[in-house]
Amino acid sequence: MADLHPVVQPLLSRSPLDDGFDPPGSQANSTAPGVTIRLVRDRSATLIASGPRSAAALERRLHEALGIALPGPGRCSQKDGIRVLWQGPARWLVLAGAESGTEERLRAIVGRDAAVIDQSGALVSLHLEGSRVRAALSKILPIDLHPRVFARDDTRSTAAGHIGIQIVCVEDTPCYLLLIPRSTAPDFARWLIASSAEFGVGVE
Amino acid sequence: MMTETQPFRLATGGLVDRAAPLNFSFDGRAITGFAGDTLASALLANGVRLVGRSFKYHRPRGILSAGVEEPNALVEHRSGSRREPNSRATVLELYDGLVATSQNRWPSLRCDLLSVNSWVSSFIAAGFYYKTFMWPASFWERIYEPMIRRAAGLGRTAPAHDPDTYEKATAFCDVLVIGGGPAGIAAAVAAGRTGARVILCDEDFVLGGGLLGDKADIDGGSGVDWTRTMAGELAAMPEVSVMGRTSVTGVYDGGVFGAVQRVSDHLPEPLPHQPRLRFWRIVARRSILAAGAIERPIAFGNNDRPGVMLAGSVRTYINRYGVAPGRRAVIFANNDGAAGTLDDLAAAGVDVAAVVDSRDGSSAAVSVAAARHGVVMHAGAMVTQAYGGHGLRSVEILTSDRQRERISCDLLAMSGGWNPTIHLTSHLSGRPRWDEAAAAFLPGSLPPGMTVAGAATGNADLNACLASGAATGLAAAHDCGFSGRLPSWRGHGSGDGQCHQPVRPLWRVPGARGKAFIDFQSDVTTDDIDLSVREGFGAAEHAKRYTALGMATDQGKTSNVAALGILAEITGTDIASRGTTTFRPPYTPVAIGALAGHARGMDFHPRRLSPAHPFETEQGAVFVEAGAWLRAQYYPRPGETWLQSAEREVRTVRGGAGICDVSTLGKIDIQGPDARAFIERIYCNNFAGLKPGRARYGLMLREDGFVLDDGVTMCFSDTHFVMSTTTANAPVVMQHMEFHHQCVWPELDVQLTSVTEQWAQFSVAGPLSRELLRRVVDRQHDIANEAFPFMSAAQVxxxxxxxxxxxxxxxGELAYEIAIPAQYGDSLLRELMRQGEAFGVCLYGTEALAIMRIEKGHVAGGELNGHTTAADLGLGKMMSAKKDYVGRILAQRPALRDPERPTLVGLLPLDHGSQVRAGAHLVASGRAANLENDEGYVTSSAFSPMLGRWIALGLLASGNNRTGEIVRACDPLRGTESLVEICSPQFYDPTGERLHG
Structure with missing residues (x-):
């Protein structure tokens, strides 16, 4: 009887931006785009949250194991393809490659000093660059992205309209990484494309 | 097409490009202007003086000013879906193909039938509406309101959906300079040279402000040349941004300014991907207000005739646009600016018939100019009345020796002095102060970080403007940590002294005949102010409401101060003690689209989509908004109504298996040594005994003792729990828990994390659900009944x-909830459906979900409404007596323990076919359906496929003791009523056998 049933298929990972990300009409002006948007597919996101009593121990353990110092407010640090973002008092988000088993590895490192929570599916990552990317983002984010106040390895949690997002300055060129709640990613992407369109927008 | 000549265009001069003619139309007539014109300057160049009809009396109106203050020359700009009423011709930048139409006239501008209002004006003075449309009351809605609505308003809104897009944006700077005249430019250059981040906003489409309308020189060159040099320098500074066509409209707390940028209003239609308007939120550490000054009209008889203009504006039309606004002019002023006006008119070849200076004795500056040009000078004289219908033909003056004299002219250049443009200084409650010497209101207390420069200070002398601009610009940059040298420029303007006079206030001409307007746009005359005071509305704010003065789209830019002056005169007080009305944002009108920006139509607010949204869409789901989420409501098959679809889905679940997407439920990860202690305090029921691998239903109260939310919490270890909340309350619950974590029990070592976005979650329900899951969950996990009984939880x-x-x-069925990281959610649902095909599985939506929970008497949004206690919902026994928790104390209040409180009951209509609707009120049988007899209401209702009839849940006073009683369910809103029997809320499978199947 059991044999009559289909074998369970491997589950496929899917981004909410798999469909409908290509902006209608934007190809026309994308030969020299002022804004280039790339969906970052292969990355994990893991939250480390600790209590006040164990933050110091956590910091030591992570530094020993990964060689990364936990960044302070508004900052991030990185090493060997792992990027750690400050997210709040005693909370950090660790971004790494998708296949690295980061959650298990981190859990082994932090032991009982912190909660380790997978957020890979919760966040959609967009990589933004181009000469006009700041102008495009000024239509979406209420924060100052001028390099005098938001430079490489700075990060902010902020509000894009009704959507809470986190932004990282990857390079001063400028080049940014945006983390967007999965459920709102299609609407956010449409807004981003509309805001970028006048500068020419390329989507990778 | 033949273009008309421009008979009033001067042969040379002005900043228009005579090599670039632009064709446009006004009231269907083809006209030509030049690039650099406004609609107003192009109309004047073509001798078009009659531009609109006034709001109330439908009087013919022309062009009063050359700026944003314009109360008369309001037109409908563009046509069809882009039509925008009340566009000011004086700031409407001309482009090829512009279409403008006059307003408030029928059948035509020259012959307007409603101008009879002017003849009956003594009956429709200020306050007319308040007095006349009082009685009979039965006339209010059917007769008066439609009548007033038809007559009211100016212009027509667009008849169709606006095809343009709008944007909002945020900018940051060290120094914001408001106004692009000499002071503003000087400030921006001084600040920009230090390296500070500077934004210069100018509402005009050419930088220069007052310099454009003046024959000024700076450092040996013309003011216009200086402006161009400075604009070039500003453009080359990387940290300076010059935003033209941008009006700063409001000042808000924290150094925040609102500004509207007219990106495309000067184009036939927006360029691809460009918005029409962009609304800026500018955050500035320091700001400099260099907004200039606005000239004041003088109230005399028929002072609204086309051809009566502000003197400074006349000069602007001559100097900036190369247009003579008339052939034969009279100048009427109370200040020395008359001299410059005379110079400019004479230079333009306009015949000046007379200079009428209201001041007693002779003003040296004016009389010297009059003598120079050989023009008759009347000192101590006044213009009492203007003549001419559609255009000025002559004026009557009253000389100092009380002689009346008629002077023929087609242009009257009047100046009652200048009002510094201080609106923005008052947006944060700053009160302007009256300055007797300047005879004007000057900036009083300023918004934090703001300084004022140029003519806005009350001193329009060009050198003073340049100096105050440079000084404030450098000081502002200095405050932000930048340093530099103070720039110095020497200038001479023909308008030097124009603003600081000596002026003698002249608000209204004594002995004037005919209507003497103060507020042209609202049609308020000096008589209306008299009337207002007579009737007891003599305070500034009262007179404004009584007469509607200052309440039109121009917000009284040319009238407010004059009204205050007249009020002071009438009441025999001084203007300083009269108080002022309040300036509020916006300074100039802002289209509502600009405030909405991108948030329009489908982008009104971001929609949250479940991870399985793509598959559900493929399956034909009809979606419904649940908070920000879009949830599948039902999955209709061809020909099914929503009810038929929901019924089929219910039968499929109860007869086999169904799957519902519950990804939208709030999910909160709770970890840490004190996780259990925290949950114990948050929930009112016991969680001390919840073992790893088990789940429990929890009920959460607010601090005030009412129910906040419910949900299931799974225990994975002593230090790790995952709580679920209702979809609607997820953010509130997270906030509630964070508050208690951070503020009430900071000593608890617990970490709260929302994982709502991380997990896709599906309810797999029905007698065959276990068999279905057996096919999907990996083999090594034992989910047999004994190994995985009701309320088990596991990682699989x-x-x-x-x-x-x-x-x-x-x-109420055998059921499971399976959660998987969101990126696999869509794939898992497809796999569940594929495996479930053999079981006849179906997807079910929120309709079927609601029907089944009502059949089971489970509470949801209708009952968890913030007004119910645990006992009201039949859950009183869950409240633990052995521990403390949020809401315990206040839940003991007598009113919350009143046995007569409405409690949850089931309701069955006696007539099986009849429907009971949620919202119907419950009234004891035989009693009248009124508020006094109201005993509760229906909270949820559904057609139960299992019972084959409508069922409902309700809250009924003393409901626990009334089983079997018949009450009336009255729905006066929809005009229905039925008799219902009170029963247990568990309609279906009351003993819960199916749950354990």
Whole structure:
């Protein structure tokens, strides 16, 4: 009887931006785009949250194991393809490659000093660059992205309209990484494309 | 097409490009202007003086000013869906193909039938509406309101959906300079040279402000040349941004300014991907207000005739646009600016018939100019009345020796002095102060970080403007940590002294004949102010409401101060003690689209989509908004109504298996040594005994003792729990828990994390649900009844992917909820449906979910409404007596323990076919359906496929003791009523046998 049933298929990972990300009409002006948007597919996101009593121990353990110092407010640090973002008092988000088993590895490192929570599916990552990317983002984010106040390895949690997002300055060129709640990613992407369109927008 | 000549265009001069003619139309007539014109300057160049009809009396109106203050020359700009009423011709930048139409006239501008209002004006003075449309009351809605609505308003809104897009944006700077005249430019250059981040906003489409309308020189060159040099320098500074066509409209707390940028209003239509308007939120550490000054009209008889203009504006039309606004002019002023006006008119070849200076004795500056040009000078004289219907033909003056004299002219250049443009200084409650010497209101207390420069200070002398601009610009940059040298420029303007006079206030001409307007746009005359005071509305704010003065789209830019002056005169007080009305944002009108920006239509607010949204769409789901989420409401098959679809879905679940997407439920990860202690305090029921691998239904109260939310919490270890909340309350619950974590029990070592976005979650329900899951969950996990009984929870895998499985039920059936990381959600649902095909599985939506929970008497949004206690919902026994928790104390209040409180009951209509609707009120049988007899209401209702009839849940006073009683369910809103029997809320499978199947 059991044999009559289909074998369970491997589950496929899917981004909410798999469909409908290509902006209608934007190809026309994308030969020299002022804004280039790339969906970052292969990355994990893991939250480390600790209590006040164990933050110091956590910091030591992570530094020993990964060689990364936990960044302070508004900052991030990185090493060997792992990027750690400050997210709040005693909370950090660790971004790494998708296949690295980061959650298990981190859990082994932090032991009982912190909660380790997978957020890979919760966040959609967009990589933004181009000469006009700041102008495009000024239509979406209420924060100052001028390099005098938001430079490489700075990060902010902020509000894009009704959507809470986190932004990282990857390079001063400028080049940014945006983390967007999965459920709102299609609407956010449409807004981003509309805001970028006048500068020419390329989507990778 | 033949273009008309421009008979009033000067042969040379002005900043228009005579090599670039632009064709446009006004009231269907083809006209030509030049690039650099406004609609107003192009109309004047073509001798078009009659531009609109006034609001109330439908009087013919022309062009009063050359700026944003314009109260008369309001037109409909563009046509069709882009039509925009009340566009000011004086700031409407001309482009090829512009279409403008006059307003408030029928059948035509020259012959307007409603101008009879002017003849009956003594009956429709200020306050007319308040007095006349009082009685009979039966006339209010059917007769008066439609009548007033038809007559009211100016212009027509667009008849169709606006095809343009709008944007909002945020900018940051060290120094914001408001106004692009000499002071503003000087400030921006001084600040910009230090390296500070500077934004210069100018409402005009050419930088220069007052310099454009003046024959000024700076450092040996013309003012216009200086402006161009400075504009070039500003453009080359990387940290300086010059925003033209941008009006700063409001000042807000924290150095925040609102500004509207007219990106495309000067184009036939927006360029691709460009908005029409962009609304800026500018955050500035320091700001400099260099907004200039606005000239004041003088109230005399028929001072609204086309051809009566502000003197400074006359000069602007001559100097900036190369247009003579008339052939033969009279100048009427109370200040020395008359001299410059005379110079400019004479230079333009306009015949000046007379200079009428209201001041006693002779003003040296004016009389010297009059003598120079050989013009008759009347000192101590006044213009009492203007003549001419559609255009000025002559004026009557009253000389100092009380002689009346008629002077023929087609242009009157009047100046009652200048009002510094101080509106923005008052937006944060700053009160302007009256300055007797300047005879004007000057900036009083300023918004934090703001300084004022140029003519806005009350001193329009060009050198003073340049100096105050440079000084404030450098000081502002200095405050932000930048340093530099103070720039110095020497200038001479023909308008030097124009503003600081000596002026003698002249608000209204004594002995004037005919209507003497103060507020042209609202049609308020000096008589209306008299009337207002007579009737007891003599305070500034009262007179404004009584007469509507200052309440039109121009917000009284040319009238407010004059009204205050007249009020002071009438009441025999001084203007300083009269108080002022309040300036509020916006300074100039802002289209509502600009405030909405991108948030329009489908982008009104971001929609949250479930991870399985693509598959559900493929399956034909009809979606419904649930908070920010879009949830599948039902999955209709061809020909099915929503009810038929929902019924089929219910039968499929109860007869076999169904799957519902519950990804939208709030999910909160709770970890840490004190996680259990925290949950114990948050929930009112016991969680001390919840063992790893088990789940429990929890009820959460607010501090005030009422129910906040419910949900199931799974225990994975003593230090790790995952709580679920209702979809609607997820953010509130998270906030509630964070508050208690951070503020009430900071000593608890617990970490709260929302994982709502991380997990896709599906309810798999029905007698065959276990068999279905057996096919999907990896083999090594034992989910047999004995190994995984009701309220079990475990981490499992599906095709090797970590998932969470809990045996919980909302439908009352054997049921599970399976959660998987969101990126696999769509794939898992497809796999469940593929495996479920053999079981006849279906997807079910929120309609079927609601029907089944009502059949089971489970509470949801209708009952968890913030007004119910645990006992009201039949859950009173859950409130633990052995521990403390949020809401325990206040839940003991007598009113919350009143046995007569409405409690949850089931309701069955006696007539099986009749429907009971949620919202119907419950009244004891035989009693009248009124508020006094109201005993509760229906909270939820559904057609039960299992019972074959409508069922409902309700809250009924003393409901627990009334089983079997018949009450009336009255729905006066929809005009229905039925008799219902009170029963247990558990309609279906009351003993819960199916749950354990």
């Amino acid at each position: 895998t599906v095709a090797g992917v970590t998932a969470r499985l809990a045996r919980v039920s909302f439908s």
